[in-house]
Amino acid sequence: MIEIHNIxxxxxxxxxxxxxxxxxxxxxxxxxxxxxxTGKSVLLKCIVGLLKPDIGSITFDxxxxxxxxxxxxxxxxxxxxxxxQASALFDSMNVFENVxxxxxxxTPDMSRAERRDRVEFCLxxxxxxxxxxxxxxxxxxxxxxxxxxxxxxxxxxxxxFCDEPNSGxxxxxxxxxxxxxxxxxxxxxxxxxxxxxxMNSVVEIGDHIVYLHKGQKLWDGTKDEILNAQVPxxxxxxxxxxxxxxAKRIEMEGGSLEEIRQEPSKDI
Amino acid sequence: MVKVFGQFLLFxxxxxxxxxxVKVIWNRTLDEAVLIGIDSIFIVxxxxxxxxxxxxxxxxxxxxxxxxxxxxIGYMVREMTILELAPTITSIVLAGKVGSSxxxxxxxxxxxxxxxxxxxxxxxxxxxxxxxxxxxxIITFPLLVILAMVLSILGGYLAGTLSGAMTAQEYVEGIRxxxxxxxxxxALIKSVVFAFLVSAxxxxxxxxTEGGALEVGASSTTAVTHSIIAILIxxxxxxxxxx
Ligand SMILES: Nc1ncnc2c1ncn2[C@@H]1O[C@H](COP(=O)(O)OP(=O)(O)O)[C@@H](O)[C@H]1O
Ligand SMILES: [Mg+2]
Numbered sequence: 001m002i003e004i005h006n007i008x009x010x011x012x013x014x015x016x017x018x019x020x021x022x023x024x025x026x027x028x029x030x031x032x033x034x035x036x037x038t039g040k041s042v043l044l045k046c047i048v049g050l051l052k053p054d055i056g057s058i059t060f061d062x063x064x065x066x067x068x069x070x071x072x073x074x075x076x077x078x079x080x081x082x083x084x085q086a087s088a089l090f091d092s093m094n095v096f097e098n099v100x101x102x103x104x105x106x107t108p109d110m111s112r113a114e115r116r117d118r119v120e121f122c123l124x125x126x127x128x129x130x131x132x133x134x135x136x137x138x139x140x141x142x143x144x145x146x147x148x149x150x151x152x153x154x155x156x157x158x159x160x161f162c163d164e165p166n167s168g169x170x171x172x173x174x175x176x177x178x179x180x181x182x183x184x185x186x187x188x189x190x191x192x193x194x195x196x197x198x199m200n201s202v203v204e205i206g207d208h209i210v211y212l213h214k215g216q217k218l219w220d221g222t223k224d225e226i227l228n229a230q231v232p233x234x235x236x237x238x239x240x241x242x243x244x245x246x247a248k249r250i251e252m253e254g255g256s257l258e259e260i261r262q263e264p265s266k267d268i
Numbered sequence: 269m270v271k272v273f274g275q276f277l278l279f280x281x282x283x284x285x286x287x288x289x290v291k292v293i294w295n296r297t298l299d300e301a302v303l304i305g306i307d308s309i310f311i312v313x314x315x316x317x318x319x320x321x322x323x324x325x326x327x328x329x330x331x332x333x334x335x336x337x338x339x340x341i342g343y344m345v346r347e348m349t350i351l352e353l354a355p356t357i358t359s360i361v362l363a364g365k366v367g368s369s370x371x372x373x374x375x376x377x378x379x380x381x382x383x384x385x386x387x388x389x390x391x392x393x394x395x396x397x398x399x400x401x402x403x404x405x406i407i408t409f410p411l412l413v414i415l416a417m418v419l420s421i422l423g424g425y426l427a428g429t430l431s432g433a434m435t436a437q438e439y440v441e442g443i444r445x446x447x448x449x450x451x452x453x454x455a456l457i458k459s460v461v462f463a464f465l466v467s468a469x470x471x472x473x474x475x476x477t478e479g480g481a482l483e484v485g486a487s488s489t490t491a492v493t494h495s496i497i498a499i500l501i502x503x504x505x506x507x508x509x510x511x
Contacts (some may be wrong), residue, residue, distance in 0.1 A: 046386050070286070077390035086379035102389050108289065 001026050001158065002191055008048055008057035008109075009039075016042045017053070018215040018255035029182050029205045031196055035237060040195045043212065044163055047193070047259035048080055049073060050197045060159065080104050081152025081164040083181075087183070089136040089151070096132035099123060106155050107260040114141050122150040124259040126180060146180070153184060160185065162191040166201065174198065199241040202226060211237070227251065279472050283394040284404075293400055300404030303412065308365050313419055315361050319353050320345060320420030321427035328433035333359045338434035342424070342442020349420035354454045356503050358416040359462035362409060363495035367470035370401050371491035374474030375484035376396060378473075383475070402467040409463035410456045417455070437482040458506055 002024040009017040018037040024030035024253035024266040034040050045051040047058055048066065057066045060076050089098050099119045103110055110118075123129050136144060145165055152160055162181060182205040185192040194201065202209060206223035211234045219231045226238060227248055238244050281474065324345050331341060374397060377383050386393040419444060429436050470491035477487045 045384075050384050050387055078387065080388055082385065082388045084381045084385060086380055088385040090382055090385070091380075105288070105292070105389060105391055145324045260340075 001061060002042075002047065002193070003059040006045065007043065007053045007058070008215055009042055009046055009051065009053050016215050017046070019056075020212070020215070022210045022217050024191055024193050024210075025208055026191045027186060028192070028207035030186050030191070030193045030240075031202060031206045031209045032193065032212055033195060033196060033202060033206075033209055034097070035236075038212050038230075040197075040212055041163055044161055044193065044195055048082060048161055049077060076154065079158040081155070081160045083145065083148040083152050083165055083195050085163040085167055087136075087141075087148040089139075089144055089147055091136045092130065093136075095123070095128065095134050095136070095147050098136070098147055099154050101149060102155045111232045118154060120148075122154045125153070125184070126150045141168050142177060145169070145177050145252070149177075149180060149184070153188070153190075156188075156191060160190045162192070162194045164195055164197070166196070166198055171200065174200060174205060181205065189254045192221055199244050202238070203244070203247065208268030233234070272497050275476075276468075279394065279398075280468065282392070283399050284416060285395075286342040286392045287395045287399075288392065292491040293395070294351055295402075296396070296400035296402040300400045301407045302409045302490055304362075304366050304402065304404055304462050307369070307407070308362055308412060309415070310366060311361055312358055312416055316349075316354060316358060317423035317425065318417035319357060320349055320423030320425075321422070324424030324428045325431060325433065328428060328431070338438040339442035339445060341428060341434055342439040343445045345424040345428075345441050345444075346421060346447075347441075349424075350417055350455050352503075353460065354416040354420055354500065355413045355458040358413050359409065359459060359466065360414065360496055362405075362462075363466045363470075363499060364492055366405060367491045367495040369423070369467045370467055370470040371474035371477075372484055372488045374398070375391055375477035375487040378475060378477045379480055381486060391440050394475065398468075398471040401471055405463040405467035406460055409466075410459045413455060413459040417452075456505075457510065458503065461502050461506060462499050464503055466495040467500055469495050 004020055004024075007017050007020045009013070020043060032040050032043065042051060046053045046056075047065075053066060057064060059065065060079075063072065063076060064075060065076050089095075090101065093101065096119055097234075099117055099122055103115045103118060119132075120129065123132060126149050128146050128150065129142060131139070131143065131147075136147070139147065158179070160181070165177050165181060169177060178201050181192060182192065184190065194205075194207050196202070202223055209219075209221060209223060209226055210217055211219040211229075213232070213233045217230050219226075219234050222230065226234070227244070229235065229238075239248070282414040325340060327341050327344050374383075377397070383393045383397070386396060417499075425436070425439050428434050428439050473487045473494065474484075477483050
């Protein structure tokens with residue numbers, strides 16, 4: 001469980017985060033939902049330590065991360081996997097080397113064969129066992145995300161952070177990436193935090209949702225509760241999606257979402 | 269200005285605290301050195317051979333006094349290339365080539381969040397990315413400068429003998445006249461200092477790029493201009509203190 005307590009962050013005199021308090025639960029897909037420019041990425045960067053919050057604390061399973069000793073912070077960092085918005089694959093390395101990289105750097109006592117097995121396992125898990133020799137520039141957006149996920153989970157991460165994992169992807173690929181993250185989270189009991197503004201993801205994989213608006217948390221709850229949330233800003237946000245409006249209508253008429261949704265096929 | 273310089277020093281310091289394993293850094297350094305070397309051999313060779321040739325022809329053109337022996341041409345070509353032309357011109361050429369590639373490479377890694385990805389893994393990104401580039405440059409620049417010296421003198425030889433300005437024997441005589449080994453040492457010291465300046469300044473510019481592709485281009489350009497200015501100032505300071 002990750003506990004965020006009263007995080008404030010400003011750039012110059014522009015306050016971006018104004019006291020965010022929330023928790024992200026273990027073994028669940030925790031979504032941070034909000035419009036563009038509300039500070040979602042800034043919050044995520046504060047959590048993983050790329051930015052230092054001005055005020056507030058972040059605790060990973062009881063261990064304080066903010067302002068703690070560098071050794072303890074490093075220990076926590078080694079358990080963090082992150083999928084970046086544009087995947088951030090190292091473009092001088094091929095897919096295999098990208099996934100192998102955190103293992104080489106973080107677990108120097110792992111043998112070459114063990115590393116290869118682990119990389120192959122991770123690539124297989126994301127459905128890319130045949131792409132090991134490809135360079136990042138040869139991959140499609142969806143494949144890059146998959147490699148990013150494989151790289152994040154390679155060192156057996158406890159915490160997985162994803163910054164808009166389906167930005168720039170078509171709806172079907174988006175769903176598949178979402179499902180992959182969802183399955184991995186539940187399979188390995190990872191504490192996953194996903195930043196999104198995509199209502200599809202909310203409906204599909206939102207175990208726990210935190211709604212962020214202008215640097216403040218206005219609501220949190222599950223995907224079943226969100227359609228009935230009474231916060232005006234959140235209502236405006238979610239019902240700007242015509243799909244959600246349709247879903248709501250079906251629900252009110254006594255139907256169920258599952259009837260209109262087809263299972264997507266499993267291949268890439 | 270003072271603030272930028274302070275930031276620059278902090279950047280260099282951040283590179284040295286919390287370092288990765290020596291083996292990792294050393295392997296990266298060798299990779300960078302090979303990359304910088306192979307990338308630059310061609311342009312350095314062309315530039316230095318022509319500079320040697322032009323220097324020789326121009327000295328010969330100016331040397332009209334019959335009392336001065338022709339071997340002086342060889343002597344002057346040697347002195348000019350070893351002391352100034354080979355180390356300084358080579359470094360300026362490398363500032364364009366290596367400096368822009370360091371700044372562009374790191375700038376791209378910054379804006380595509382590759383640097384953030386390293387940091388999230390708990391890797392000291394400046395140590396992992398920048399230190400090897402600086403060390404790689406410090407290894408490669410002196411080697412390229414030695415190559416430049418040899419090729420300049422060779423270029424002078426070819427230009428001088430082919431144009432009939434002097435005989436091969438006169439040129440070689442001049443080359444061997446009152447040779448001061450310290451000049452070579454001085455040139456190598458210069459090349460090491462310039463290597464540091466070019467790579468550190470360019471890395472600094474690239475590492476702190478903000479924005480998008482346009483800013484990466486801008487970082488490369490400033491990296492090159494600042495490196496060249498630093499080389500010229502450094503050249504003056506070194507000549508003043510060490511000669
Ligand atoms: N490093 C930074 N320096 C200054 N302002 C920043 C920085 N990072 C983000 N911001 C500002 O913070 C606000 C929130 O950004 P961000 O968290 O990226 O939004 P989003 O919710 O879309 O991810 C934006 O207005 C952005 O301009
Ligand atoms: Mg964002």
